[in-house]
Amino acid sequence: MKMSKLDRLGIEVSKLGFGCMRLPMKGDAIDREQALAMFDYAYQHGVNYYDTAWPYLGGTSEPFVGEALSRYPRDSFFLASKMPVWLVESEADFERIFEEQLVRLKTDHIDFYLLHALSKARFDKVLEQGLYDLCRKKQQEGKIRYIGFSYHDPAERFPAIVDRYPWDFAQIQYNYIDPHLLGADQLYQTLESRGIPCVVMEPVRGGFLSTLPEEFNAIFREYDPDRSPASWALKWVASHSNVKVTLSGMSSMEQMIDNIRTFEGDLTMTPAEEQVVDTVVRKILDVHTVPCTGCEYCMPCPFGVDxxxxxxxxxxxxxxxxxxxxxxxxxxxxxxxxxxxxxxxxxxxxxxxxxxxxxxxxxxxxxxxxxxxxxxx
Ligand code: SF4
Ligand code: SF4
The missing domain is CATH 1.20.58 (Methane Monooxygenase Hydroxylase; Chain G, domain 1)
Structure with missing residues (x-):
């Protein structure tokens, strides 16, 4: 497993992180047997970063992650979870949710703690409620090690959030197509220029980049018949020097094995590989799309349309x-x-x-x- 040094924090994390928002399911419940086997496989192959959140899998991800990780020594992995900012209306709400998270996760501290899914509107709430300061208090009590946030809004609003507090890390959506659709390079460069370690979510864009139409897959296969489309997407993300952890929301052992193989290999993109990805990107972008940036200035619609x-x-x-x-x-x-x-x-x-x-x-x-x-x- 390739590792990242976080010099500012004095620790080493695995470049692949296990995102626990899409664990394998059996009907409406987590497929315990398969999911526990995936945790064991990840752990035994050097994955030491596990990411969950309050709302994942209808609230069942955190307790399951807590149970799965309680089988390993607590100091042998890093646990990441998030405060659901949208549910917090008072300090008491923050306190109640955070303490319940510790119970759910069977731990006395969370290593990487994020204010979840910030947008401009949600960040206004963070400021109003003093949520960063509440995290700092937990940090001083030893219940949080590092404070960060995840971001879901247009790129132009990002620097104001980044520069407001001394974040230990931040989590952004980044993959080889989003620089062309969402200005994701701007997010990455903002963090890199400030020396803030970057954790990446959605490296395969919610699964789209691992289930591409055949004409795109053929371009990857022609270069290397043994590599999956997902491995191209993950390697592209991980090749960026300030991407310290790439989270993959794996939902089967097959995906886990494939992803670990990717992160055991060379994560530097060669010029020829960059060219292959560029070819696929150009072909994807040839398609005419609606130039919507997701800014939400059109909202709310009086008739409810999202x-x-x-x-x-x-x-x-x-x-x-x-x-x-x-x-x-x-x-x-x-x-x-x-x-x-x-x-x-x-x-x-x-x-x-x-x-x-x-x-x-x-x-x-x-x-x-x-x-x-x-x-x-
Ligand atoms: S449609 Fe709405 S969300 Fe999309 S770009 Fe226009 S104002 Fe922004
Ligand atoms: S009803 Fe249609 S036209 Fe009117 S605001 Fe909503 S989406 Fe726009």
Missing amino acids: IPEVFKAYNNFKLFRNADMTRAAYFERLKDGFRADSCKKCGKCMKACPQHIQIPDMLETAHREISEACLTK
């Missing part, structure tokens, strides 16, 4: 053509009333959109194309 989420699902559908994942994103995660077919074409949103998107027309197109592709199967 405009940015609809365009996100539609763009992923256009780019990666994965009907199953699109059905889950559009028809399962977006509930009735939030989808594009609730649009009444009032036009309010268009006045606010800096990208000048013809939102009502594009919503109609998105709903029609997604329905045709996903409901006819």
Whole structure:
């Protein structure tokens, strides 16, 4: 297992982190047997960074991770979890959730503690409630070792959060396609220029980059028939010097074995490999998508449409053509009333959109194309 030195923190972490938001399931419950075997495989192969959060798997991830890791010496791994900022309305809420997390995780401290899924609006709440200072208090009590945050908002709002506090680390979404869609290079460079260690989530973009259409897979296979599309995506992320941990939300032993093989190998991208990835990126981007940045200036829609989420699902559908994942994103995660077919074409949103998107027309197109592709199967 390749390791990263975190000089500022004086520790070494495995470059591959086990993201515990997509553990294998049997019906509605975690497939305990397979998941425990995956923990053992990861641990025995040198993975020492395990990431969970309060809401993962409907709240069952933290207790399971606590149980799985309690089988190993506490000082032999690093545990990461997160404060669900959206649930905190008072110091008492923070205290109650944090103490329950320690119980769930069967531990007296959390090594890497993050304020979860910050956006500008959520960061305003962090400031109002003094949540960073509450984390510092826990740090002084020895219950948190390092304080960070994870980020889910457009790149231009990132530096204001990064520069507000002396963060020990930060977690961003980064993969070989997002620099072209979400300005993700800007996020990475902001952290690198300030010497803040970077943990990466979504290196395979929620699974899209490991289930690419065959024409893209063929480009990777032609270069190396033995490497999976996921291993290309992970290696691209891990080759960046300030990416200290790449989190992979593995949901099968097969994925675990493949990912560990990637992180036992050379993580430097050769110029020829960079070229292969560039070719795939250019082909993916050839597809016409809606230029929505997810800024949410168009929100709220008076009729309930979640405009940015609809365009996100539609763009992923256009780019990666994965009907199953699109059905889950559009028809399962977006509930009735939030989808594009609730649009009444009032036009309010268009006045606010800096990208000048013809939102009502594009919503109609998105709903029609997604329905045709996903409901006819
Ligand atoms: S045009 Fe449609 S999406 Fe836009 S605000 Fe009106 S109802 Fe909502
Ligand atoms: S539709 Fe326009 S305003 Fe709405 S999130 Fe996308 S880019 Fe922003």
